[in-house]
Amino acid sequence: MSATPSLIDLDADAQSAPPRANGELVFAEPWESRAFGMAVSLHDAGLFAWSQFQAALIARIAAWENHHPEGECYSYYTQWLGALEDVLAGDGTVFTDEIVQRAEELAARPAGYDHRHDDGDEHGHGHGHGHGH
Amino acid sequence: MSTALNPDEHLDGSGNRISPALRTEALEQLLTERGLVDPAVMDKFIATYETAVGPLNGAKVVAKAWTDPEYKARLLAEGTAAIKELGFAGPQGEHIVVVENTDTVHNVVVCTLCSCYPWPVLGLPPAWYKDPAYRARVVREPRKVLAEMGCELGDDVEIIVRDSSAEVRWLVLPQRPAGTEDYTEEQLTALVTRDAMVGVAHVTK
Known part of the structure:
Protein backbone atom coordinates (compact mmCIF):
# COMPACT_ATOMS: atom_id res chain seq x y z
CA MET A 1 0.00 0.00 0.00
CA SER A 2 2.59 2.52 0.98
CA ALA A 3 4.78 3.59 -1.87
CA THR A 4 6.28 6.50 -0.02
CA PRO A 5 9.78 5.13 0.42
CA SER A 6 10.37 4.71 -3.30
CA LEU A 7 8.92 8.12 -3.95
CA ILE A 8 11.22 9.71 -1.45
CA ASP A 9 14.21 7.89 -2.90
CA LEU A 10 13.49 9.55 -6.20
CA ASP A 11 14.16 12.91 -4.60
CA ALA A 12 17.79 12.11 -5.28
CA ASP A 13 17.01 13.04 -8.87
CA ALA A 14 15.75 16.48 -7.98
CA GLN A 15 18.95 18.29 -8.85
CA SER A 16 19.13 16.95 -12.38
CA ALA A 17 16.98 18.85 -14.82
CA PRO A 18 14.12 16.82 -16.25
CA PRO A 19 13.48 17.24 -19.97
CA ARG A 20 10.55 19.57 -19.57
CA ALA A 21 11.50 21.67 -22.52
CA ASN A 22 8.04 23.12 -22.90
CA GLY A 23 8.20 24.48 -19.36
CA GLU A 24 4.69 23.29 -18.66
CA LEU A 25 3.55 23.46 -15.10
CA VAL A 26 2.19 20.31 -13.54
CA PHE A 27 -0.51 22.26 -11.74
CA ALA A 28 -2.11 25.36 -13.20
CA GLU A 29 -3.36 26.65 -9.85
CA PRO A 30 -2.35 25.97 -6.24
CA TRP A 31 -5.67 24.33 -5.33
CA GLU A 32 -5.09 21.70 -8.01
CA SER A 33 -1.94 20.58 -6.26
CA ARG A 34 -3.80 20.42 -2.92
CA ALA A 35 -6.59 18.32 -4.45
CA PHE A 36 -3.97 16.04 -5.97
CA GLY A 37 -2.00 15.79 -2.72
CA MET A 38 -5.12 15.00 -0.69
CA ALA A 39 -6.15 12.08 -2.89
CA VAL A 40 -2.65 10.64 -3.03
CA SER A 41 -2.01 10.89 0.69
CA LEU A 42 -5.44 9.53 1.65
CA HIS A 43 -4.85 6.57 -0.63
CA ASP A 44 -1.36 6.14 0.75
CA ALA A 45 -2.79 6.12 4.26
CA GLY A 46 -5.10 3.30 3.22
CA LEU A 47 -8.38 5.23 3.24
CA PHE A 48 -9.40 3.93 -0.15
CA ALA A 49 -8.11 1.78 -2.96
CA TRP A 50 -6.89 3.67 -5.99
CA SER A 51 -9.30 1.72 -8.18
CA GLN A 52 -12.14 3.14 -6.09
CA PHE A 53 -10.96 6.69 -6.70
CA GLN A 54 -10.37 5.96 -10.34
CA ALA A 55 -13.88 4.64 -10.85
CA ALA A 56 -15.25 7.81 -9.28
CA LEU A 57 -13.04 9.93 -11.53
CA ILE A 58 -14.17 8.09 -14.64
CA ALA A 59 -17.79 8.61 -13.61
CA ARG A 60 -17.24 12.34 -13.04
CA ILE A 61 -15.49 12.85 -16.34
CA ALA A 62 -18.12 10.89 -18.23
CA ALA A 63 -20.90 12.87 -16.56
CA TRP A 64 -19.24 16.16 -17.49
CA GLU A 65 -18.73 15.04 -21.06
CA ASN A 66 -22.38 14.01 -21.30
CA HIS A 67 -23.67 17.24 -19.93
CA HIS A 68 -22.20 20.47 -18.65
CA PRO A 69 -23.26 24.08 -18.44
CA GLU A 70 -22.94 25.75 -21.80
CA GLY A 71 -19.62 27.49 -22.22
CA GLU A 72 -18.02 25.79 -19.21
CA CYS A 73 -14.42 24.83 -19.94
CA TYR A 74 -13.19 21.41 -19.02
CA SER A 75 -11.19 21.38 -15.83
CA TYR A 76 -9.55 18.07 -15.09
CA TYR A 77 -8.84 18.83 -11.45
CA THR A 78 -12.41 19.97 -10.87
CA GLN A 79 -13.44 16.45 -11.86
CA TRP A 80 -10.65 15.07 -9.69
CA LEU A 81 -11.92 17.04 -6.69
CA GLY A 82 -15.48 15.91 -7.38
CA ALA A 83 -14.34 12.30 -7.52
CA LEU A 84 -12.54 12.66 -4.21
CA GLU A 85 -15.67 14.16 -2.64
CA ASP A 86 -17.74 11.30 -4.02
CA VAL A 87 -15.45 8.67 -2.53
CA LEU A 88 -15.33 10.40 0.86
CA ALA A 89 -19.10 10.96 0.95
CA GLY A 90 -19.69 7.38 -0.17
CA ASP A 91 -18.07 5.91 2.90
CA GLY A 92 -19.20 8.63 5.29
CA THR A 93 -15.77 10.17 5.86
CA VAL A 94 -16.75 13.70 4.86
CA PHE A 95 -20.18 14.69 3.65
CA THR A 96 -20.85 17.17 0.91
CA ASP A 97 -22.93 19.36 3.23
CA GLU A 98 -19.97 19.76 5.53
CA ILE A 99 -17.73 20.83 2.68
CA VAL A 100 -20.28 23.33 1.43
CA GLN A 101 -20.77 24.76 4.91
CA ARG A 102 -17.05 25.10 5.53
CA ALA A 103 -16.52 26.64 2.11
CA GLU A 104 -19.20 29.22 2.87
CA GLU A 105 -17.45 30.07 6.11
CA LEU A 106 -14.17 30.45 4.27
CA ALA A 107 -15.83 32.63 1.65
CA ALA A 108 -17.06 34.92 4.43
CA ARG A 109 -13.55 35.59 5.66
CA PRO A 110 -12.60 39.23 5.66
CA ALA A 111 -9.93 40.14 3.16
CA GLY A 112 -6.44 39.56 4.47
CA TYR A 113 -7.71 37.08 7.00
CA ASP A 114 -5.02 34.77 8.23
CA HIS A 115 -6.39 31.33 7.71
CA ARG A 116 -3.33 29.46 8.79
CA HIS A 117 -4.15 29.36 12.47
CA ASP A 118 -5.06 26.08 14.00
CA ASP A 119 -6.68 27.08 17.24
CA GLY A 120 -10.15 26.07 16.17
CA ASP A 121 -11.85 29.24 17.40
CA GLU A 122 -13.41 29.86 14.06
CA HIS A 123 -14.70 26.42 13.41
CA GLY A 124 -15.59 24.78 16.64
CA HIS A 125 -18.93 23.49 15.52
CA GLY A 126 -20.31 20.35 14.20
CA HIS A 127 -17.27 18.76 12.71
CA GLY A 128 -15.81 16.88 15.58
CA HIS A 129 -16.54 13.29 15.94
CA GLY A 130 -19.10 10.66 15.52
CA HIS A 131 -19.23 10.79 11.78
CA GLY A 132 -19.02 7.63 10.13
CA HIS A 133 -20.92 4.56 10.15
CA MET B 1 -26.93 14.17 5.03
CA SER B 2 -26.42 14.20 1.35
CA THR B 3 -24.18 11.72 -0.32
CA ALA B 4 -22.61 12.16 -3.70
CA LEU B 5 -22.86 15.45 -5.48
CA ASN B 6 -24.68 15.94 -8.66
CA PRO B 7 -21.78 15.97 -11.14
CA ASP B 8 -22.27 19.51 -12.34
CA GLU B 9 -23.39 20.89 -9.03
CA HIS B 10 -20.89 22.93 -7.10
CA LEU B 11 -23.35 25.22 -5.41
CA ASP B 12 -23.61 26.57 -1.91
CA GLY B 13 -26.82 26.79 0.11
CA SER B 14 -27.92 29.94 -1.69
CA GLY B 15 -27.33 28.45 -5.10
CA ASN B 16 -24.06 30.27 -5.69
CA ARG B 17 -21.23 28.51 -7.33
CA ILE B 18 -18.41 27.59 -4.97
CA SER B 19 -14.99 27.88 -6.51
CA PRO B 20 -12.99 24.66 -6.57
CA ALA B 21 -10.25 26.49 -4.68
CA LEU B 22 -12.60 27.13 -1.74
CA ARG B 23 -14.01 23.61 -1.86
CA THR B 24 -10.49 22.22 -1.81
CA GLU B 25 -9.48 24.38 1.11
CA ALA B 26 -12.63 23.40 3.00
CA LEU B 27 -12.05 19.70 2.39
CA GLU B 28 -8.40 19.92 3.41
CA GLN B 29 -9.39 21.66 6.66
CA LEU B 30 -12.00 19.04 7.49
CA LEU B 31 -9.67 16.13 6.73
CA THR B 32 -6.84 17.71 8.70
CA GLU B 33 -9.05 18.34 11.72
CA ARG B 34 -10.05 14.70 11.68
CA GLY B 35 -6.47 13.57 11.49
CA LEU B 36 -6.95 11.96 8.09
CA VAL B 37 -4.42 14.01 6.19
CA ASP B 38 -1.28 15.73 7.32
CA PRO B 39 -0.60 18.86 5.25
CA ALA B 40 3.13 18.27 5.60
CA VAL B 41 2.79 14.82 4.05
CA MET B 42 0.69 16.33 1.28
CA ASP B 43 3.41 18.92 0.67
CA LYS B 44 5.91 16.13 0.25
CA PHE B 45 3.81 14.27 -2.31
CA ILE B 46 3.13 17.46 -4.24
CA ALA B 47 6.78 18.51 -4.26
CA THR B 48 7.79 15.05 -5.42
CA TYR B 49 5.60 15.27 -8.50
CA GLU B 50 6.35 18.92 -9.16
CA THR B 51 10.11 18.56 -9.13
CA ALA B 52 11.48 15.05 -8.73
CA VAL B 53 9.41 12.57 -10.68
CA GLY B 54 9.16 13.42 -14.33
Whole structure:
Protein backbone atom coordinates (compact mmCIF):
# COMPACT_ATOMS: atom_id res chain seq x y z
CA MET A 1 0.00 0.00 0.00
CA SER A 2 2.59 2.52 0.98
CA ALA A 3 4.78 3.59 -1.87
CA THR A 4 6.28 6.50 -0.02
CA PRO A 5 9.78 5.13 0.42
CA SER A 6 10.37 4.71 -3.30
CA LEU A 7 8.92 8.12 -3.95
CA ILE A 8 11.22 9.71 -1.45
CA ASP A 9 14.21 7.89 -2.90
CA LEU A 10 13.49 9.55 -6.20
CA ASP A 11 14.16 12.91 -4.60
CA ALA A 12 17.79 12.11 -5.28
CA ASP A 13 17.01 13.04 -8.87
CA ALA A 14 15.75 16.48 -7.98
CA GLN A 15 18.95 18.29 -8.85
CA SER A 16 19.13 16.95 -12.38
CA ALA A 17 16.98 18.85 -14.82
CA PRO A 18 14.12 16.82 -16.25
CA PRO A 19 13.48 17.24 -19.97
CA ARG A 20 10.55 19.57 -19.57
CA ALA A 21 11.50 21.67 -22.52
CA ASN A 22 8.04 23.12 -22.90
CA GLY A 23 8.20 24.48 -19.36
CA GLU A 24 4.69 23.29 -18.66
CA LEU A 25 3.55 23.46 -15.10
CA VAL A 26 2.19 20.31 -13.54
CA PHE A 27 -0.51 22.26 -11.74
CA ALA A 28 -2.11 25.36 -13.20
CA GLU A 29 -3.36 26.65 -9.85
CA PRO A 30 -2.35 25.97 -6.24
CA TRP A 31 -5.67 24.33 -5.33
CA GLU A 32 -5.09 21.70 -8.01
CA SER A 33 -1.94 20.58 -6.26
CA ARG A 34 -3.80 20.42 -2.92
CA ALA A 35 -6.59 18.32 -4.45
CA PHE A 36 -3.97 16.04 -5.97
CA GLY A 37 -2.00 15.79 -2.72
CA MET A 38 -5.12 15.00 -0.69
CA ALA A 39 -6.15 12.08 -2.89
CA VAL A 40 -2.65 10.64 -3.03
CA SER A 41 -2.01 10.89 0.69
CA LEU A 42 -5.44 9.53 1.65
CA HIS A 43 -4.85 6.57 -0.63
CA ASP A 44 -1.36 6.14 0.75
CA ALA A 45 -2.79 6.12 4.26
CA GLY A 46 -5.10 3.30 3.22
CA LEU A 47 -8.38 5.23 3.24
CA PHE A 48 -9.40 3.93 -0.15
CA ALA A 49 -8.11 1.78 -2.96
CA TRP A 50 -6.89 3.67 -5.99
CA SER A 51 -9.30 1.72 -8.18
CA GLN A 52 -12.14 3.14 -6.09
CA PHE A 53 -10.96 6.69 -6.70
CA GLN A 54 -10.37 5.96 -10.34
CA ALA A 55 -13.88 4.64 -10.85
CA ALA A 56 -15.25 7.81 -9.28
CA LEU A 57 -13.04 9.93 -11.53
CA ILE A 58 -14.17 8.09 -14.64
CA ALA A 59 -17.79 8.61 -13.61
CA ARG A 60 -17.24 12.34 -13.04
CA ILE A 61 -15.49 12.85 -16.34
CA ALA A 62 -18.12 10.89 -18.23
CA ALA A 63 -20.90 12.87 -16.56
CA TRP A 64 -19.24 16.16 -17.49
CA GLU A 65 -18.73 15.04 -21.06
CA ASN A 66 -22.38 14.01 -21.30
CA HIS A 67 -23.67 17.24 -19.93
CA HIS A 68 -22.20 20.47 -18.65
CA PRO A 69 -23.26 24.08 -18.44
CA GLU A 70 -22.94 25.75 -21.80
CA GLY A 71 -19.62 27.49 -22.22
CA GLU A 72 -18.02 25.79 -19.21
CA CYS A 73 -14.42 24.83 -19.94
CA TYR A 74 -13.19 21.41 -19.02
CA SER A 75 -11.19 21.38 -15.83
CA TYR A 76 -9.55 18.07 -15.09
CA TYR A 77 -8.84 18.83 -11.45
CA THR A 78 -12.41 19.97 -10.87
CA GLN A 79 -13.44 16.45 -11.86
CA TRP A 80 -10.65 15.07 -9.69
CA LEU A 81 -11.92 17.04 -6.69
CA GLY A 82 -15.48 15.91 -7.38
CA ALA A 83 -14.34 12.30 -7.52
CA LEU A 84 -12.54 12.66 -4.21
CA GLU A 85 -15.67 14.16 -2.64
CA ASP A 86 -17.74 11.30 -4.02
CA VAL A 87 -15.45 8.67 -2.53
CA LEU A 88 -15.33 10.40 0.86
CA ALA A 89 -19.10 10.96 0.95
CA GLY A 90 -19.69 7.38 -0.17
CA ASP A 91 -18.07 5.91 2.90
CA GLY A 92 -19.20 8.63 5.29
CA THR A 93 -15.77 10.17 5.86
CA VAL A 94 -16.75 13.70 4.86
CA PHE A 95 -20.18 14.69 3.65
CA THR A 96 -20.85 17.17 0.91
CA ASP A 97 -22.93 19.36 3.23
CA GLU A 98 -19.97 19.76 5.53
CA ILE A 99 -17.73 20.83 2.68
CA VAL A 100 -20.28 23.33 1.43
CA GLN A 101 -20.77 24.76 4.91
CA ARG A 102 -17.05 25.10 5.53
CA ALA A 103 -16.52 26.64 2.11
CA GLU A 104 -19.20 29.22 2.87
CA GLU A 105 -17.45 30.07 6.11
CA LEU A 106 -14.17 30.45 4.27
CA ALA A 107 -15.83 32.63 1.65
CA ALA A 108 -17.06 34.92 4.43
CA ARG A 109 -13.55 35.59 5.66
CA PRO A 110 -12.60 39.23 5.66
CA ALA A 111 -9.93 40.14 3.16
CA GLY A 112 -6.44 39.56 4.47
CA TYR A 113 -7.71 37.08 7.00
CA ASP A 114 -5.02 34.77 8.23
CA HIS A 115 -6.39 31.33 7.71
CA ARG A 116 -3.33 29.46 8.79
CA HIS A 117 -4.15 29.36 12.47
CA ASP A 118 -5.06 26.08 14.00
CA ASP A 119 -6.68 27.08 17.24
CA GLY A 120 -10.15 26.07 16.17
CA ASP A 121 -11.85 29.24 17.40
CA GLU A 122 -13.41 29.86 14.06
CA HIS A 123 -14.70 26.42 13.41
CA GLY A 124 -15.59 24.78 16.64
CA HIS A 125 -18.93 23.49 15.52
CA GLY A 126 -20.31 20.35 14.20
CA HIS A 127 -17.27 18.76 12.71
CA GLY A 128 -15.81 16.88 15.58
CA HIS A 129 -16.54 13.29 15.94
CA GLY A 130 -19.10 10.66 15.52
CA HIS A 131 -19.23 10.79 11.78
CA GLY A 132 -19.02 7.63 10.13
CA HIS A 133 -20.92 4.56 10.15
CA MET B 1 -26.93 14.17 5.03
CA SER B 2 -26.42 14.20 1.35
CA THR B 3 -24.18 11.72 -0.32
CA ALA B 4 -22.61 12.16 -3.70
CA LEU B 5 -22.86 15.45 -5.48
CA ASN B 6 -24.68 15.94 -8.66
CA PRO B 7 -21.78 15.97 -11.14
CA ASP B 8 -22.27 19.51 -12.34
CA GLU B 9 -23.39 20.89 -9.03
CA HIS B 10 -20.89 22.93 -7.10
CA LEU B 11 -23.35 25.22 -5.41
CA ASP B 12 -23.61 26.57 -1.91
CA GLY B 13 -26.82 26.79 0.11
CA SER B 14 -27.92 29.94 -1.69
CA GLY B 15 -27.33 28.45 -5.10
CA ASN B 16 -24.06 30.27 -5.69
CA ARG B 17 -21.23 28.51 -7.33
CA ILE B 18 -18.41 27.59 -4.97
CA SER B 19 -14.99 27.88 -6.51
CA PRO B 20 -12.99 24.66 -6.57
CA ALA B 21 -10.25 26.49 -4.68
CA LEU B 22 -12.60 27.13 -1.74
CA ARG B 23 -14.01 23.61 -1.86
CA THR B 24 -10.49 22.22 -1.81
CA GLU B 25 -9.48 24.38 1.11
CA ALA B 26 -12.63 23.40 3.00
CA LEU B 27 -12.05 19.70 2.39
CA GLU B 28 -8.40 19.92 3.41
CA GLN B 29 -9.39 21.66 6.66
CA LEU B 30 -12.00 19.04 7.49
CA LEU B 31 -9.67 16.13 6.73
CA THR B 32 -6.84 17.71 8.70
CA GLU B 33 -9.05 18.34 11.72
CA ARG B 34 -10.05 14.70 11.68
CA GLY B 35 -6.47 13.57 11.49
CA LEU B 36 -6.95 11.96 8.09
CA VAL B 37 -4.42 14.01 6.19
CA ASP B 38 -1.28 15.73 7.32
CA PRO B 39 -0.60 18.86 5.25
CA ALA B 40 3.13 18.27 5.60
CA VAL B 41 2.79 14.82 4.05
CA MET B 42 0.69 16.33 1.28
CA ASP B 43 3.41 18.92 0.67
CA LYS B 44 5.91 16.13 0.25
CA PHE B 45 3.81 14.27 -2.31
CA ILE B 46 3.13 17.46 -4.24
CA ALA B 47 6.78 18.51 -4.26
CA THR B 48 7.79 15.05 -5.42
CA TYR B 49 5.60 15.27 -8.50
CA GLU B 50 6.35 18.92 -9.16
CA THR B 51 10.11 18.56 -9.13
CA ALA B 52 11.48 15.05 -8.73
CA VAL B 53 9.41 12.57 -10.68
CA GLY B 54 9.16 13.42 -14.33
CA PRO B 55 10.01 12.35 -17.86
CA LEU B 56 13.73 12.28 -17.10
CA ASN B 57 13.11 8.95 -15.41
CA GLY B 58 11.52 7.55 -18.54
CA ALA B 59 14.28 9.03 -20.68
CA LYS B 60 16.86 7.08 -18.65
CA VAL B 61 14.87 3.89 -19.18
CA VAL B 62 14.70 4.48 -22.93
CA ALA B 63 18.38 5.36 -23.26
CA LYS B 64 19.37 2.23 -21.37
CA ALA B 65 17.16 0.10 -23.58
CA TRP B 66 18.79 1.63 -26.68
CA THR B 67 22.28 0.79 -25.46
CA ASP B 68 21.74 -2.50 -23.65
CA PRO B 69 19.93 -5.19 -25.69
CA GLU B 70 19.46 -7.45 -22.68
CA TYR B 71 17.87 -4.65 -20.71
CA LYS B 72 15.65 -3.87 -23.66
CA ALA B 73 14.47 -7.48 -23.79
CA ARG B 74 13.64 -7.39 -20.08
CA LEU B 75 11.90 -4.03 -20.49
CA LEU B 76 9.63 -5.28 -23.27
CA ALA B 77 8.91 -8.51 -21.41
CA GLU B 78 8.32 -7.12 -17.90
CA GLY B 79 8.02 -3.34 -17.94
CA THR B 80 7.41 -2.65 -14.28
CA ALA B 81 10.22 -4.94 -13.10
CA ALA B 82 12.77 -3.59 -15.58
CA ILE B 83 11.89 -0.01 -14.72
CA LYS B 84 12.29 -0.80 -11.06
CA GLU B 85 15.85 -1.95 -11.77
CA LEU B 86 16.66 1.74 -12.33
CA GLY B 87 14.98 2.69 -9.07
CA PHE B 88 11.72 4.00 -10.50
CA ALA B 89 8.60 2.70 -8.81
CA GLY B 90 5.57 3.95 -6.98
CA PRO B 91 1.91 4.79 -7.45
CA GLN B 92 0.55 4.25 -10.97
CA GLY B 93 3.64 2.28 -11.88
CA GLU B 94 2.42 -1.15 -10.91
CA HIS B 95 1.42 -2.36 -14.36
CA ILE B 96 3.60 -0.67 -16.95
CA VAL B 97 3.78 -2.32 -20.34
CA VAL B 98 6.41 -1.03 -22.77
CA VAL B 99 5.79 -1.16 -26.51
CA GLU B 100 8.39 -0.50 -29.17
CA ASN B 101 8.02 1.82 -32.12
CA THR B 102 9.64 0.54 -35.30
CA ASP B 103 9.84 1.45 -38.99
CA THR B 104 6.49 -0.22 -39.54
CA VAL B 105 4.59 0.17 -36.25
CA HIS B 106 3.90 3.34 -34.29
CA ASN B 107 2.28 3.13 -30.87
CA VAL B 108 0.49 6.10 -29.35
CA VAL B 109 -0.93 6.19 -25.82
CA VAL B 110 -4.21 7.59 -24.56
CA CYS B 111 -6.53 7.05 -21.62
CA THR B 112 -10.00 7.29 -23.08
CA LEU B 113 -11.84 7.12 -19.76
CA CYS B 114 -9.77 9.38 -17.56
CA SER B 115 -6.05 10.03 -17.42
CA CYS B 116 -4.16 6.84 -16.54
CA TYR B 117 -0.48 7.50 -17.01
CA PRO B 118 2.75 5.87 -15.76
CA TRP B 119 3.68 8.38 -13.06
CA PRO B 120 7.03 6.88 -11.97
CA VAL B 121 8.55 7.28 -15.45
CA LEU B 122 6.69 10.29 -16.85
CA GLY B 123 5.45 12.23 -13.85
CA LEU B 124 1.95 13.66 -14.06
CA PRO B 125 0.25 13.96 -17.45
CA PRO B 126 0.25 17.21 -19.41
CA ALA B 127 -2.96 19.14 -20.00
CA TRP B 128 -3.47 17.93 -23.57
CA TYR B 129 -3.33 14.28 -22.48
CA LYS B 130 -6.25 14.87 -20.11
CA ASP B 131 -8.23 16.91 -22.59
CA PRO B 132 -11.51 15.43 -23.92
CA ALA B 133 -10.53 16.34 -27.48
CA TYR B 134 -7.30 14.35 -27.46
CA ARG B 135 -8.90 11.41 -25.67
CA ALA B 136 -11.72 11.15 -28.18
CA ARG B 137 -9.96 12.09 -31.40
CA VAL B 138 -6.74 10.10 -31.16
CA VAL B 139 -8.84 6.94 -31.17
CA ARG B 140 -10.96 8.00 -34.15
CA GLU B 141 -8.34 9.60 -36.34
CA PRO B 142 -4.89 8.92 -34.90
CA ARG B 143 -2.95 9.72 -38.06
CA LYS B 144 -4.53 13.13 -38.34
CA VAL B 145 -4.12 13.96 -34.66
CA LEU B 146 -0.47 12.90 -34.74
CA ALA B 147 0.17 15.01 -37.83
CA GLU B 148 -1.43 17.99 -36.11
CA MET B 149 0.93 17.44 -33.19
CA GLY B 150 3.87 17.44 -35.56
CA CYS B 151 4.36 13.69 -35.74
CA GLU B 152 4.13 12.78 -39.42
CA LEU B 153 3.98 9.10 -40.30
CA GLY B 154 4.20 7.39 -43.65
CA ASP B 155 1.14 5.61 -44.98
CA ASP B 156 2.97 2.30 -44.64
CA VAL B 157 3.33 2.75 -40.88
CA GLU B 158 0.67 1.00 -38.86
CA ILE B 159 -0.61 3.04 -35.93
CA ILE B 160 -1.67 1.23 -32.78
CA VAL B 161 -3.59 3.28 -30.22
CA ARG B 162 -2.94 1.99 -26.71
CA ASP B 163 -5.68 2.74 -24.23
CA SER B 164 -4.34 2.97 -20.70
CA SER B 165 -6.39 1.73 -17.80
CA ALA B 166 -6.07 0.60 -14.22
CA GLU B 167 -4.74 -2.71 -15.54
CA VAL B 168 -2.16 -1.40 -18.00
CA ARG B 169 -0.10 1.77 -18.15
CA TRP B 170 1.56 2.01 -21.54
CA LEU B 171 4.99 3.46 -22.18
CA VAL B 172 6.35 3.85 -25.69
CA LEU B 173 9.93 2.92 -26.47
CA PRO B 174 10.61 5.36 -29.29
CA GLN B 175 12.94 4.71 -32.22
CA ARG B 176 16.52 5.69 -31.67
CA PRO B 177 17.34 8.48 -34.12
CA ALA B 178 19.80 7.82 -36.92
CA GLY B 179 23.26 9.24 -36.50
CA THR B 180 23.46 8.62 -32.76
CA GLU B 181 25.51 5.43 -32.94
CA ASP B 182 28.43 6.97 -31.06
CA TYR B 183 26.30 8.70 -28.42
CA THR B 184 26.71 7.73 -24.79
CA GLU B 185 23.74 6.68 -22.70
CA GLU B 186 23.78 10.11 -21.05
CA GLN B 187 23.76 11.89 -24.39
CA LEU B 188 20.88 9.74 -25.55
CA THR B 189 18.94 10.43 -22.35
CA ALA B 190 18.98 14.12 -23.15
CA LEU B 191 17.29 13.51 -26.50
CA VAL B 192 14.28 11.60 -25.21
CA THR B 193 11.16 13.68 -24.63
CA ARG B 194 7.95 13.01 -22.77
CA ASP B 195 5.95 13.33 -25.97
CA ALA B 196 8.06 10.65 -27.65
CA MET B 197 7.35 8.27 -24.76
CA VAL B 198 3.61 8.89 -25.14
CA GLY B 199 3.99 8.31 -28.87
CA VAL B 200 3.02 11.75 -30.16
CA ALA B 201 6.51 12.71 -31.29
CA HIS B 202 9.66 11.25 -32.76
CA VAL B 203 13.01 11.49 -31.02
CA THR B 204 15.29 13.70 -33.03
CA LYS B 205 18.99 14.38 -32.81
